[in-house]
Amino acid sequence: MPKETEKRIRDPVSDFFYPEEWSGKCSSTEDLRLVTDGLAVLTSDGNILMRGFTTGSTAAAACKAAVLSLKKSGIDFVNIRTASGIRVDVKASGKSGTGRSAKYSGDYKDDITSGILFIAKATENREGTEFIAGEGIGRFSRDTPRYQKGTPAISNSSMKTILDAINEALYETDIPNVTVNLSIPKGEETGRKTLNPKVGVEGGISVLGSTGFVEPWDDHLSESVFDRIMCADGVVITTGRIGLRFSRMLFPDYETVLVGKYMERAISVAKGDIILCGLPALILKFIDPDILSGTPYLTVEEMTSDPEWKIRAEKSISRYIKGHNEVRVVIINRNGDIEIDSERFKTKGETGL
Structure with a gap:
């Protein structure tokens, strides 16, 4: 260090x-x-500013409280390992196999899912541990590159957090196996207020969380974020946690800053070298709001299942960098591999793509 x-x-x-x-x-x-x-x-x-806990962390807390309450009483919080590996105490209650936890959003006051209640019911069984995604958890209405139609809208990181919490509770109670049914009573109602219908998720909310924490500025970024950008000689602007992780690996000499959808403002205050790096969805929609026009796809993620998606994306990026020579655009996949790098356009003179 x-x-x-x-x-x-x-x-x-x-x-x-x-x-x-x-x-x-x-x-x-x-x-x-x-x-x-x-x-x-x-x-x-x-x-x-206080961070909150994601739907994934909240779900895990409810499930752990449910299993613990099969053997214990007086539960008012549980300790879980978040998706980022940080252990936290989350408020949760448990009694006779039923666990409850309400989503805490910290200082992010515009969170649509703030306060939504997760209820988990656990029963012992002899066959093996089973987790059931019940009422109020959204399901995909069509196939996507990562999920099949009918699959519960639970991210891989959140599912791991939930299963780890259940297994920890089994260890603490010495119960061999359980069935845990997780439900969100107001999930369907709340889900209609989110972006889920636009991305093909119906019947409830999504259970998400790549770190386990809700940032306090998801829709109103703190000025401190832009202070960091303005102070940096070279900055990587990224849109999400996967982009944040791999951008640090790909560009270790740069300050990497997560800005979500506020890319335009971030670029406007940046000085020196600027790299816009992350997964395709937000970046391509920012560069070209009409990128899905004329395609059968409703989301950029769906578009990336098309073998020809890079051709369309490169044309959009090429047009963008003509007017923004100071910005280098790097599109990565979920494994951190670089799919598109606008630096190639400049070095090969391909701005006429």
Whole structure:
């Protein structure tokens, strides 16, 4: 680790080292502890914003409480391992095999799923441990590159968090096997208010969470994010957690900043080299809002199942960089492999694609 970062506070979720100036403005030891534990983010004015827990973490907490309550009483919280590997205590209740947990969204006040209740019911069985996605959990209405029609809308990282929580509870209670049925009573109603209908998920909400945490600025990014961009000599702007992870590996000499859908503002305040790197969906829709026009696809992810998708994407990227020579666009897949790199257009003179 470079000497200049040894005394700086590290965010264990994003792996960002906060400038000493920021932590120096924070007078609360307890606030700084929340930051180092990953439960809060530090802003440039020395204040903190609390992270919340994703639907995946909330689901896992309800399931663990349900299994624990088969043998224990007085449960008011459970400890789970989030998708990012950080252990946290999540409020949950459990009684006679039924576990409940309400989604806590921290300082992200515009979260549509904030407060939504997850209910898990656990029963012992002799056949083997089984998890059932019940009422209120959305299901895919059509095949996608990653999920088949009828599959519950539960991300792989969230499913692992849920199953790990159930297995931990089995170990703690010495119960050999259980069946756990998870439901979200207001899931279908809430799901209609989300983007699920547009991406082909019906009947409920999605259970997601690549880190297990809800960032406090998903729809209203803290000014501290843009402060980081403005202070960087070279910056990688990315849209999600997968992009954040692999961008750091691909471009270790750059400051990597997660901005979600706020790419335009991030690019406008950046200085020096700018790399826009991440999965195709948000980036291609930002570069070319009409990229799906004339195709049979409803989402960019569906479009990437077409063998010819790169041709369409490269044409859109080529048009974009003609007017934004300062931006390098790098599209990766979920394994971190580079699918498209606009640097190739410049070095080969392919801007006329």
